[in-house]
Amino acid sequence: MLKKKYRMRKKAEFQTVFAKGKSYSSKHVVIYIFQGLPVKFGIVVSKRIGNAVQRNRAKRLLREVIRLNQDGLIVDCQMILLARRFIIGATFREVEKSVLYIWRKAGIYGGKNS
């Protein structure tokens, strides 16, 4: 679990990012990014993705990607990671590649591989 200060918990925070943020998508995930606020992450996995086991798996994969690559962020921003259906059955490497591709495209990632 992420530390509480990095988690988005309130409905208003989600609405702000959805409304004002820019969206990027890949095969496994859609990411809304809103620059300017302290770093916070929100994860959304809808019920249409699958059953509880599959939804938990998706959330854990996304959280792990954030944990391992959080230090590479070069801009303060808030983002929402919205899981898509193809994340079911994907491996960690595939999801990580997918997320980092978006981060680089948005210009917020200056990590080791860039």
Add this chain to the structure above:
RNA sequence: GAAGUCAACCGGAUGAUCGCGGAGACAAGCACCGAAAGGUCGUCUCUGAGGAAAGUCCGAGCUCCACAGGGCAGGGUGCCGGGUAAUACCCGGUGGGGGUGACCCCAAGGAAAGUGCAACAGAGAUAUACCGCCGAUAGCGGAAGUCGGUCUUUCUUAAGGACAGGUUUCCGAGUAGGCAAGGGUGGAAAGGCGAGGUAAGAGCUCACCGGCAGUCAGGUAACUGGCUGGCCCUGCAAACCCCACCUGGAGCAAGACCAAAUAGAGGAACGAUAGAGUGGCCCGCUCUGUUCCCGGGUAAGGUCGCUAGAGGCUGCCGGUAACGGUAGUCCCAGAUAGAUGAUCAUCACUUCGGAAGAAGUACAGAACUCGGCUUACAGGUUGACUUCGCUU
């Protein structure tokens, strides 16, 4: 060896690195977030998903509404006995059905308290007579016998023939009526089947079988068996209903505590024959307010409930069993947008492949807690039993 039945159990393992929730211990800045209540940050140790955690179909604990009380309505259960906190669950038995068998399945009270329904087909649907079977007396038709009459053949008697009639027997049609065996319809047609009997038939009579009533015996009971009696009663109660038993409502988002914090003796209206609690209605009980307008405040609250329990495991005793008693021992998740994860290696299993190797590893995620049921589920282990085949 093959096929099968029942029961119990497992449901990937080990290691390394990084990471998360909880508990305990130690430590820490008069640190940080917040109005406060309260929370956050470090290290070590221990610990961290299931047999279904699921569906929410039952039953309880617990909390509030009155220590949940009476009646009606409504709902539920439904062979019998036992187990249990309780049940619609479990165990044992009875009856019925299926299977060669081990064994499995059954909402299985009452249709003789009453009401209702039974489309279509069929003559008739809870009472009937379409086809059919039988058919008295009188009358009708036909055949045969007999009796006398009239006519006729023959010269006459006698004999023969024709016509109408009387009478007897047989046959046929058929009326009143009798029957319900057979045909056909249907899910169902007032026991089944055989013999006697009869004009034809029919429980009309009899034997056997089935059902019902009474009685005797066995069993706690469901029920079983024997004897006697007379044949009257189709199905549906997962239709209303009757009988017996059970049942107050809501649910941890219940509820309690703490927290800047509550501001109005404001105005108007209604009201002790009223209103609310009370969410089916009435009674009873408890409380005293209710509605509108004006004015003010809030919309990130926090903590507890929250896990030691009808608890697990082992032994002994009672019981056919479910289960109960007793002794010892163990502590086994408590999150709050929700922790149990990621990567790598080795092994196990399955599939593909000659091999190297590759791919895959079911159903599925705790949310107050238990007891059941139901549903989903790759593969595997163990035990008992049944049938068939082969060998000795």
Add this chain to the structure above:
RNA sequence: GGGCUUGUAGCUCAGUUGGUCAGAGUACCGCGCUCACAUCGCGGGGGUCGGAGGUUCGAACCCUCUCAAGCCCA
């Protein structure tokens, strides 16, 4: 997490003591009308009644299980 509701034609809905053949509007197809199209008139096709099992002679309807969609509760 808890409590409840609804599933019938492509779409919106009817369908009650359980009965012969499951209906209406709209959409679709054909014919007529028109120079042609629309409107209008006539005719037609289209249904595992969400799924499975049971009760019954017979189930869209009654009962049980299951699937899907939706609503409410701080």
